[in-house]
Amino acid sequence: MSLKLPAPTDDPTSPGDPTAPGDPTSPGDPTAPGHVPAASAAPAPRGGGKGRLRALDGLRLVAALMVAIYHLAFRGSGAWRGQPLEIFPHLSHAAAYGPLGVQFFFIISGFVICMSGWGRSVKAFAISRISRLYPAYWAALILVTVVLFVLGYKTVSRTDLLTNFTMLQTPAGSERVLGVSWTLWAEMRFYVLFAVTVLWRGATRKRVLAFCALWTIGALYADSSGQEFLKLALMPEYAPFFIGGIGLYLLRRFGHDLLTWGVVATGFLLGQHYAVLGLVPKPGVAVTFHRSPTVVIALVAAGFAAIAAVTLVRRVADVDWRWLTTAGALTYPFYLVHEILGTLVIEKLKAHTGIPNYGVLALAIGSMLLLAYLIYRLVERPLTPILRRALTHQANRLSEPRPASTG
Numbered sequence: 001m002s003l004k005l006p007a008p009t010d011d012p013t014s015p016g017d018p019t020a021p022g023d024p025t026s027p028g029d030p031t032a033p034g035h036v037p038a039a040s041a042a043p044a045p046r047g048g049g050k051g052r053l054r055a056l057d058g059l060r061l062v063a064a065l066m067v068a069i070y071h072l073a074f075r076g077s078g079a080w081r082g083q084p085l086e087i088f089p090h091l092s093h094a095a096a097y098g099p100l101g102v103q104f105f106f107i108i109s110g111f112v113i114c115m116s117g118w119g120r121s122v123k124a125f126a127i128s129r130i131s132r133l134y135p136a137y138w139a140a141l142i143l144v145t146v147v148l149f150v151l152g153y154k155t156v157s158r159t160d161l162l163t164n165f166t167m168l169q170t171p172a173g174s175e176r177v178l179g180v181s182w183t184l185w186a187e188m189r190f191y192v193l194f195a196v197t198v199l200w201r202g203a204t205r206k207r208v209l210a211f212c213a214l215w216t217i218g219a220l221y222a223d224s225s226g227q228e229f230l231k232l233a234l235m236p237e238y239a240p241f242f243i244g245g246i247g248l249y250l251l252r253r254f255g256h257d258l259l260t261w262g263v264v265a266t267g268f269l270l271g272q273h274y275a276v277l278g279l280v281p282k283p284g285v286a287v288t289f290h291r292s293p294t295v296v297i298a299l300v301a302a303g304f305a306a307i308a309a310v311t312l313v314r315r316v317a318d319v320d321w322r323w324l325t326t327a328g329a330l331t332y333p334f335y336l337v338h339e340i341l342g343t344l345v346i347e348k349l350k351a352h353t354g355i356p357n358y359g360v361l362a363l364a365i366g367s368m369l370l371l372a373y374l375i376y377r378l379v380e381r382p383l384t385p386i387l388r389r390a391l392t393h394q395a396n397r398l399s400e401p402r403p404a405s406t407g
Contacts, residue, residue, distance in 0.1 A: 057328025070098025110245020140336035240271035334372035
């Protein structure tokens with residue numbers, strides 16, 4: 001018995017699109033709301049009076065829902081026992097553009113990682129990333145594996161399953177349990193680049209701008225060189241979105257200037273190119289649905305504009321609706337579980353109930369949001385600070401001088 005899911009690939013149009021959002025949007029440890037990073041020479045952010053950007057939290061969930069609707073209402077033909085383009089003739093046409101939620105995540109990640117890394121050492125940054133990402137990931141990995149095994153669906157080999165616990169299954173060449181987890185590898189590469197080039201010596205405006213310029217040039221060279229290692233390291237197809245988000249954070253922190261707006265504009269101009277290249281097939285290629293390059297460009301522009309609005313427009317940046325923060329907290333676990341378990345919910349409801357299709361879709365998404373909330377409350381909230389403290393203790397012990405050995 002096997003679950004009828006499309007094979008995950010690294011193509012942004014595949015079921016494995018969404019990226020793990022960076023941190024919660026508070027300027028400190030993502031696991032400790034209200035914690036402020038160490039003081040730096042940089043001025044305080046000018047984009048709004050409040051530390052937490054609750055509207056950006058909400059925008060993360062919007063991006064996740066875009067991807068989820070794409071997976072469940074456009075790609076999930078096996079679960080629906082028919083073609084989603086026929087079952088949802090109007091919704092599927094809109095859902096076909098859902099993979100752009102991934103690019104929106106990358107823009108947000110660029111903003112948030114620059115914000116949360118400012119004033120931190122590489123050690124503190126690494127601890128925050130590990131403690132933020134792994135607990136929910138491990139929980140989702142175990143949950144999906146157990147559910148598939150109990151229901152009799154085909155799962156990955158034992159060795160691939162164990163490799164998945166490292167979160168390094170993509171570079172290791174192992175089959176992924178969670179098809180969507182390939183984007184975590186993109187995030188990890190971004191973290192490493194940012195840590196070793198910016199945080200190693202401390203984040204400053206000049207250093208971050210230099211990083212954006214050098215990464216842009218390097219990514220373009222990698223793309224044109226045909227050298228696979230450079231493409232792997234510099235991610236030309238994703239770099240513009242991370243860089244655009246970094247530029248938006250610099251605008252929020254230091255105010256408006258032509259150079260930084262140039263960074264954001266370059267991110268958009270190159271980003272729309274790679275989005276069209278990845279999502280719009282070349283003429284003559286047979287596909288079930290042809291996306292419009294004009295719509296792709298417009299949606300990329302809308303993504304940049306929306307993130308700029310919720311971070312730079314004071315009235316929007318200062319929105320203090322607490323439910324938006326809860327919505328943002330659900331994004332990561334929802335992203336991890338929605339594709340496989342959401343598809344299973346649809347399959348079972350279609351097989352055993354007479355609920356209308358739109359009702360089935362709503363129940364699938366709603367149940368995944370509920371599951372995400374349970375993972376957040378029962379796993380992330382209790383385990384993240386425990387893991388962070390343990391890693392911090394271990395890192396501090398490694399920094400202590402060892403006693404001289406006695407002969």
